[in-house]
Amino acid sequence: MSLQTKKETFLNFVNGEWVASSTGEVEESINPANKDEIVGYIQKSSLKDLEKAITAAKQAKNPWRKLSGAERGNYLYKAADILEENIEDIATTMTKEMGKTFPEAKGETARGVAILRYYAGEGMRKVGDVIPSTDSEALMFTTRSPLGVVGVITPWNFPVAIPVWKMAPALIYGNTVVIKPASEAAVTAAKVIKCFEEAGLPNGVINMVTGSGSVIGQGIVDNTDIDGITFTGSDMVGKQVGQGALARGAKYQLEMGGKNPVIVAEDADLDLAVEATISGGLRSTGQKCTATSRVIVHADVYEEFRNKLVAKVKEIKIGNGLQDGTWMGPCASENQLNTVLSYISKGKEEGADLICGGNRYQDSDNPNGFFVEPTVFDNVKNNMAIAQEEIFGPVLALIKVDNIEEALEVANDVKFGLSASIFTTNISKMLSFIEDMEAGLVRINAESAGVELQAPFGGMKQSSSHSREQGQAAIEFFTSIKTVFVK
Missing domain, CATH: 3.40.605.10 (Aldehyde Dehydrogenase; Chain A, domain 1)
Structure with missing residues (x-):
């Protein structure tokens, strides 16, 4: 054909x-x-x-x-x-x-x-x-x-x-x-x-x-x-x-689109949560409407989760998607690359701590590509642009909370409501999340990105x-x- x-x-x-x-x-x-x-x-x-x-x-x-x-x-x-x-x-x-x-x-x-x-x-x-x-x-x-x-x-x-x-x-x-x-x-x-x-x-x-x-x-x-x-x-x-x-x-x-959160409770399987956060947030270079963008983590496990996450993100291989071993390809266009880079600059200007990535990636095999490093921000406040606006790129914003109630309040404090996920082994927290999360797709112990074709898909609020x-x-x-x- x-x-x-x-x-x-x-x-x-x-x-x-x-x-x-x-x-x-x-x-x-x-x-x-x-x-x-x-x-x-x-x-x-x-x-x-x-x-x-x-x-x-x-x-x-x-x-x-x-x-x-x-x-x-x-x-x-x-x-x-x-x-x-x-x-x-x-x-x-x-x-x-x-x-x-x-x-x-x-x-x-x-x-x-x-x-x-x-x-x-x-x-x-x-x-x-x-x-x-x-x-x-x-x-x-x-x-x-x-x-x-x-x-x-x-x-x-x-x-x-x-x-x-x-x-x-x-x-x-x-x-x-x-x-x-x-x-x-x-x-x-x-x-x-x-x-x-x-x-x-x-x-x-x-x-x-x-x-x-x-x-x-x-x-x-x-x-x-x-x-x-x-x-x-x-x-x-x-x-x-x-x-x-x-x-x-x-x-x-x-x-x-969305501004999709992952909540990591204090009782979560952290390795599973890290794996799903990276997959949900950074696959397809973060260019999914259901991609994880905000990572809302309980204070008791915040530091351990952050360290595990950054270590795994640094292992990601960037490059041409047709090359064997490439895990993350380029942004889809120069405009999209510039948008992602502008949000990274906003995050730094607003006072978030850039702890991983944040730069245009120079691929020696593909020097003219629109590559950007997978990026993680620490100490993000929910009123910052990187926590409120859809970036559509490989940028994760870490937000620390003290309990499930605060986590849900932060998660819902955006204009979007497409997808969300939580990592917990506690049934009460699961039920609270299912009941109170303002999103059209909620997932338990699974990444925020992904919906099965036989299931209804769509969002709440301005999604x-x-x-x-x-x-x-x-x-x-x-x-x-x-x-x-x-x-």
């Missing part, structure tokens, strides 16, 4: 065809481990290109929704098989384009395969209930209707899993799709879309248009033929998407629009309930 020409140019996918944008312009997608390496060229599209894609999706929506769920599911099964066949190529592309290590990229692609198969099976599950009527001669039941055309706006950090976990439920429940992937990961996205094309989906059912957020993303928000918008990205952009959708009455779903993705919960966004009364 290959979309690449000799010039490595990737096209838009509209109405079943790969087409160049009307602008005639392309932009580079570069390797963040080596900014001099171009992974491919992607289309710099215009509103005209987007409108063609939306028109195609609108024309395809009625024939698509009239297929049975099982028929739609068969297409997803085929797409899953093709994605699995191309797992090595797509994972390699992801590592080159986004920077995460190859094992992580391969695992993410395998997750995309599993998501497709899960939602393919949804085509055979119930979509309504029979409800008793007060009229003995009537039948009353519920069914579900698809929204119609769904606009999908996805970020660069999970360039296979997030597009798939949005598109798969949209499709199985009878919607057609127009996706705008992040430009930093659009080559990977094009290869995923190619799997759907090879699965034989009818023309117009799935469409991809690349380009800037200000043009293509905003165009999706504004177009009255887009019936629903599902978005993952920053809280600032997400709020703009929500406001635009609300203004014209479109349904919207937003996932907008989301209070809807849920993944699992059977996805049907709530991608359909509307229709109540039927038959006399």
Whole structure:
């Protein structure tokens, strides 16, 4: 399977065809481990290109929704098989384009395969209930209707899993799709879309248009033929998407990041807590919305935990994600690198103690990469920027507390509420955490990052629009309930 020409140019996918944008312009997608390496060229599209894609999706929506769920599911099964066949190529592309290590990229692609198969099976599950009527001669039941055309706006950090976990439920429940992937990961996205094309989906059912957020993303928000918008990205952009959708009455779903805490109680298994904090906070270079960012530790074990953590962090091997032994790759872009470095500077300015890392990492094998050292701050106060704002990088902030009540107060004292975890062997502390933690995903004795595909995923407070993705919960966004009364 290959979309690449000799010039490595990737096209838009509209109405079943790969087409160049009307602008005639392309932009580079570069390797963040080596900014001099171009992974491919992607289309710099215009509103005209987007409108063609939306028109195609609108024309395809009625024939698509009239297929049975099982028929739609068969297409997803085929797409899953093709994605699995191309797992090595797509994972390699992801590592080159986004920077995460190859094992992580391969695992993410395998997750995309599993998501497709899960939602393919949804085509055979119930979509309504029979409800008793007060009229003995009537039948009353519920069914579900698809929204119609769904606009999908996805970020660069999970360039296979997030597009798939949005598109798969949209499709199985009878919607057609127009996706705008992040430009930093659009080559990977094009290869995923190619799997759907090879699965034989009818023309117009799935469409991809690349380009800037200000043009293509905003165009999706504004177009009255887009019936629903599902978005993952920053809280600032997400709020703009929500406001635009609300203004014209479109349904919207937003996932907008987190500032996720790990609580380490005095009775915790410290080795387990250290391992999970490093994995949850620093894998994928901290570029996960569920990544651990704040580490809230009981005073009795604070020093021991800190020493164990720093010792392990210093062992991390940084480098190109395609090289054997690399544990942490680069930031996904120069902008992201600069953002992380600016937060490290803020942390020092605000009086936190930098005890590990904190610098741009110079990799002798990849001198032009966007690498940063994994960073740990000590003596962090919860009102500091590094404890309040999403950094989206490998930065851990250690905060000392005296008891579980203070830990929960600190953990909840942010505007986000996506994920959180606690390490304890005490049932009372576990129950308090489950009850009082203001987060959509809470995990006990496990890292904050990670959610199983069959479980609902989403946040509280400003982490989301209070809807849920993944699992059977996805049907709530991608359909509307229709109540039927038959006399």
